[in-house]
Amino acid sequence: MNTDTKVMSAEAAVSSLISDGDCLAIGGFVTNRRPYALVREIIRQKKRNLYIEGGPSGGDIDMLIGAGCVSTIIVSYIANSGYTQVCRRFREAVEQGAIQYDDYSLDVQTIVYHGAALGLSYVPVKNMLGSDLVNLWGISEADRKKHPKLPDKKFVIQEDPFNPGSQLCLVPTPKIDVALIHAQLASPDGTFRISGAQFQDLDIAIAANKTIVSCEELVSDEELRRQPELNSCTGLCVDAVVPASYGAHPSQCFNYYDYDSRFFIDYDNASRTQEAFDRFIAEYVDACPTHADYLNKLGAARLLKLRIQPGYGYTPGLKRK
Amino acid sequence: MNTDTKVMSAEAAVSSLISDGDCLAIGGFVTNRRPYALVREIIRQKKRNLYIEGGPSGGDIDMLIGAGCVSTIIVSYIANSGYTQVCRRFREAVEQGAIQYDDYSLDVQTIVYHGAALGLSYVPVKNMLGSDLVNLWGISEADRKKHPKLPDKKFVIQEDPFNPGSQLCLVPTPKIDVALIHAQLASPDGTFRISGAQFQDLDIAIAANKTIVSCEELVSDEELRRQPELNSCTGLCVDAVVPASYGAHPSQCFNYYDYDSRFFIDYDNASRTQEAFDRFIAEYVDACPTHADYLNKLGAARLLKLRIQPGYGYTPGLKRK
């Protein structure tokens, strides 16, 4: 058995593994299993000029944008669905030209993250053909060449060598510097186990140069290795394991807790203006130097009310509006 | 809930879903979870001119070759590892020019099956470059064009449009007619659950035009849907569910049984000559019209000795030589 340990605090993981200007990919899906505890730490440490590979983005990425951490986003969707249909700090940043952005479709982001995890240079797809996702480049080839991390071309259209006459859109796979994941279980050697839908998490964990995994529960290596068939990823792909119960709050975590509707409603209101957003961040991020402080601020009763009910997999009758 | 049922006998599944000349892909890996019960039924029904997408092939495909079912095989490996290092009916068929064959590497077969399941026309890889897997085409372009199922080209070498100067080998994804899978659990609507290593099974099940799943245990739809997070595949990709306990015998089946070394040793001897092979098939396939007959021939005690020991996942101390 490996005798090393990759366990560290969010503070240590973020400060040692994330640099200004890095390309980040973030796990989960919109309002499900987003690694909010790690994202709050990035805001706390005032990382700058991040390039975000968005995928199914949620309010966590909106917070990064609002906090001034992001200079470039490759986007296909960003919402706290059911609460904020278009994330508001993102929207204002785009409308005011404060951020560099380009659009793909979610399927294409999905498949290029997967292609990156398969070591492919590009993935040849039919998607986007005909649409303005192809006709309009949010970031021009000239600007891409100036960007230290973006591929020079958004895509290349080529005839399929195996189906003459058929066009394909060849989309380059991104070079992700750091992936942030929240898993239910992880162990000191970096092995982690996501339960329920995996979304694109394993792909970004494998593809990224560095991977930080926060977890609901830290367990022994031996415990996870009793049932390797349930594990998601070898520790060979993981650089830091950060214990963080409720680390995905306010989003959902399969087998553990439902989303916190009240928080999403509060954030929807707070994110309407930069001033209200800044107060919200001051209160929930800066005034809570650690994840434990954050949990205490929310309070135990509020958190425990979110526990899922076995057999349902969510919290039936949860107040959601 | 779906009120249809896809449950049928091996006889009905093979006769209704497999035609002479079809392209078949077979699940499992060499000596692990190969769908032998379905393969024996194909031999019984004397299917002819099959084109086999080999992947990690085992003695099951060797039996199909020996029984005269196969005219074309795309191969990278075929053995009962530890017992027969090169399957003998395959070897004789190749050495005598009785079969059409072409070679890829196992990784490439893996990734093109995966690519097929992703709906891709081809996968661009580095593999095979420089080697005779590229320099020599076992089946020429002219013969490929005559073949009703094979792609015209084994591959195309092209410069990577995103990495000038870098060569890539673009390998077309196969069009699989029928996938054969052995799963631990399946339910009438076709949902199935493979436990342990999945190998390439899910890829061929999704990619194939028709999929036949034999299973250790047939359970209710409701039972599998209690924990969708453990299921491997939706029934939308499955055309037949064939209940067959010990359906992977003589190969292994995770959580159920170990391989039957005595059988592999017997087959190693039997497959040395066509005559001995024919006697073996007469005895174990033709003289056993159903899977139940086959199990009775082996005998309950022999089968039960193969049960794995929980905590190990195999049968410790099993006689293996």
Next chain:
Amino acid sequence: MEYTKNQMMAVTLSRQIEDGKAYIVGTGLPLVGATLAKNTHAPNAHLIFETALFEGNPQEVPTSVSDLRINYQASVLWPQYRYFGFQSIYAKRGLIACGFLGGAQIDPYGNLNSTSIGDYFHPQTRFTGSGGANGIATYCDTIIIMKHEKRRFIEKVDYITSYGWGRGPGDRARVGLDPKRGPRAVVTELGLMRFGEDCRMYLAEYFPGVSPKQIQENTGFELDLSRAVEARPPEAEVLDILIHKVDPLRLMI
């Protein structure tokens, strides 16, 4: 019998769903309509979410396509890339009957904008972006749900997020897409539009209490009204199931 506009829309969506076939649904009205269909005439319809969650039977209305509520009695919770493959392969084989889409703007050929209003580079209003919409429009027949407003039904959308029929017959093949798939219907709070052989939208059904003229007045391009008939109102028992079983909390209807 009393019913709301949203209820009529849900019933209309439900009527588009056939038993035994597979549909890609999002949250909101499409899911409500599909769930209604499963509880009435199409118990064996298969609902697929772009999150790669298959065939769930949500007991509470989910707020997003990733909501844990969708997992209930699902068949598989696949990783995201499996949806990518399933969509392209099974649509090609005709095994996905259709996918549901929404948008901020639509043109007469069913091209849809869900990205931004105004210049893409300096938008007046920015939306989330494609999500899974572009993929559905690439591979599948689609049914589109819209608010029926003149500023939304326009001759040319500001940004084509999801390609429909282009500018007419032959255009899908020309850009590299399957010419046999494309937009099939548009459902609004006023009626049901379909697409003719010229690939242009026409009025197929106007809802009870709505006139074809009123629909034309709310449409920013000329709509062929000649084939329009009045839609059947919701059947009492269907409405009952919708209200009391499908969305009793009235989150969507």
Next chain:
Amino acid sequence: MEYTKNQMMAVTLSRQIEDGKAYIVGTGLPLVGATLAKNTHAPNAHLIFETALFEGNPQEVPTSVSDLRINYQASVLWPQYRYFGFQSIYAKRGLIACGFLGGAQIDPYGNLNSTSIGDYFHPQTRFTGSGGANGIATYCDTIIIMKHEKRRFIEKVDYITSYGWGRGPGDRARVGLDPKRGPRAVVTELGLMRFGEDCRMYLAEYFPGVSPKQIQENTGFELDLSRAVEARPPEAEVLDILIHKVDPLRLMI
């Protein structure tokens, strides 16, 4: 101290393994050597199988790379395509120290044949084919295990299944492969060969009781013997662990 040729080979293989690094191993001697290393100087070495089974600790010698025995205390049992991705990405990053290969024929540049003897189209002897060998040779540094026979060590192999150094410096880049990876060592029952800057095999170590001359006599091409030293015999405690703990049933040694 008594030991067999296979035991000396296993010990030599074990000595190639460094603590904390990752290795792609097959069954047979490479696994025995790697398991020996994990039980002696390299407890934190990571063993990876081409079946995408990671970091198992087999308690009984597996007969194949898919054997259930490999799952014991493994970290993940990934689907096959994950191995494909891991191999190419992590080899590129230098995180896979090497992979182990075998073959029927080898040439002075480490090009390997595991496909067939004679004309590929009308082979005299057909083998299984590449298996995972070609992929390992594509992406990783390799250590090759061979039987030391004149007919196997030849100037030109009948079929290049796994590309080594081509015909010398620059050839890997020329065919599109990473020029920094390639064959590093060949272990036989007689000794250990390495590759020089000219990419040609040379004798690095001859096993106790074997002479360099004898190795040259069993090699079908000229081998530089000038740098050869005698290998250390197995340490007593290492041999003890090999025999009593790693392969007590003597399936491989």
